[in-house]
Amino acid sequence: MKASRPGRVITRFGSQVLVEDEDGRVHRCTPRRRLEHVVCNDAVSWHPEPSGDGVVTDIHTRGNLLERVDPRGQRKNIAANVDQVVVVTAAAPAPSWPLVDRYLVAIERMPARALILYNKADRPDPDPEGTAAALQGYEALGYPVLRTSVANGQGMEALQAFLAMGTSVLVGQSGVGKSSLIQALLPDLEIRIGALSELSGEGRHTTTNATVYRLPCGGALIDSPGVRDFSPGPTPxxxxxxxxxxxxxxxxxxxxxxxxxxxxxxxxxxxxxxxxxxxxxxxxxxxxxxxxxxx
Ligand SMILES: Nc1nc2c(ncn2[C@@H]2O[C@H](COP(=O)(O)OP(=O)(O)OP(=O)(O)O)[C@@H](O)[C@H]2O)c(=O)[nH]1
Ligand SMILES: [Mg+2]
Ligand SMILES: [Zn+2]
The missing domain is CATH 1.10.40.50 (Probable gtpase engc; domain 3)
Structure with a gap:
């Protein structure tokens, strides 16, 4: 028996995953065949192989799991062991409040804390009254709401305070600025993305796979691919x-x-x-x- 080591799944690409060890080193691993549903931020056991790549042998029991149902009705895992889900809306593309409600249903069921962002606050809002009413409504229900801007820094310090509390995931429509928020919080992100791309052999920069980043302000933040629509898992x-x-x-x-x-x-x-x-x-x-x- 090879000694197994604890690790955390940073991201997955195809059938392989990148696993961060306790010293912060990242290893390319292949999950054992029976473990095909390894998901971003899973805590796992793995061991190195002489070939260089590792093998993931076990997924530790998940605290929770954020999943969605894709338009074909298939369940897709997004991330595991999440303390907080940050639902990102923006001045553009125009917010869909029913979409936010659907995310909140999933979050309440996980359960996890929710934080609602209205990003690109520097841009003119095509429906300022509607936005204000919706955001005040969420606040009245007890959900924290922040208006942020990557462009002028508004709300970024407040956001950091929310993110320092644990592991968060950014979700929302494509183009609302999830990756830009991560970039703003992580000055050395280019280096990080470069290193990950090298390991995975994929040079792409668009968000196609959920990936977890450690933040200098404390906490960890998961970037996830944008959606056109979101449907919570099957709910009786x-x-x-x-x-x-x-x-x-x-x-x-x-x-x-x-x-x-x-x-x-x-x-x-x-x-x-x-x-x-x-x-x-x-x-x-x-x-x-x-x-x-x-x-
Ligand atoms: N004006 C303004 N533009 C922003 C802001 N945040 C992001 N953007 C722009 O919005 C566009 C989309 O940003 P991304 O960060 O790629 O959006 P995303 O949510 O990661 O999109 P997906 O990966 O497709 O889900 C980019 O051109 C950003 O420069 C902001 O606060 N203000
Ligand atoms: Mg993105
Ligand atoms: Zn009733």
Whole structure:
């Protein structure tokens, strides 16, 4: 038996992964055949082979897993062992608040902390009132919100304070500035990307694989490929309301314990909606997801 060593998966490309050892050195490894679903930021056991590359022999039990369902309905792992998910929106491309709600459902279910960013705050906002209302709504629900700009540095210190707390992952539409935020936080990123590209034999710079970076301010940050849409993993109807904090809080007051908050009499959610205590936009997001959810 070769002595196995602990490591962390930095990124994967094809069937191979890059594993960082305890001294911060990165090794190209092949997971054992039965371990094909190794994901970014997995804690693993591995051992070096005489050929130079290593073998990943074991994935340690995950604290949580961020996954998505792609347009073909297939589940895709994004990253494991995440303390905080940073949902990045921007002045451009125009924010999709229902998309943010879908991310929040996934985050509540992981569970992990959520942070909502409005990046490119230096750019003119095509819908300032809509943006302000949506962001205030999330704050009222207890989610932290930051307006940031890579271009002029706005909000970057506050962001660092949030990121120093553990391992975070940046998610959101393509082009909102996830990689640019990492670049701004990591002055030596070029070197890092260069070294990783050399190891992987891929010289590309666009974000195609989730990759974890250690930040000088403390904490680790995962860059992930942008999406056009995001759908949380399969969620049974009963559990969907758990992904909406305002519904989760009111549900125990509904007359029926299995209330779907749609047509039932004595529904505390519907009552709150009628009284304007719940944001109709958020409730609409719930209804859309409910229709798509498993009965
Ligand atoms: N004005 C302005 N432009 C920004 C800001 N942040 C990023 N950009 C620009 O937005 C574009 C997209 O940035 P990326 O960092 O590649 O976006 P991404 O979210 O990583 O995109 P994907 O990898 O496709 O998911 C680039 O041209 C950046 O220069 C910002 O705060 N202000
Ligand atoms: Mg990117
Ligand atoms: Zn109800």
């Amino acid at each position: 109807q009963r559990e969907l309301a758990q992904g909406f904090v305002e519904l989760r809080t009111l549900a125990p007051e509904c007359r029926f314990h299995n209330c779907t908050h749609t047509v039932e009499p004595g529904c505390a959610v519907k009552a709150a909606l009628e009284q304007g205590r719940i944001d109709p936009r958020r409730y609409a997001s719930y209804r859309t997801l409910l229709e798509a959810a498993e009965a």
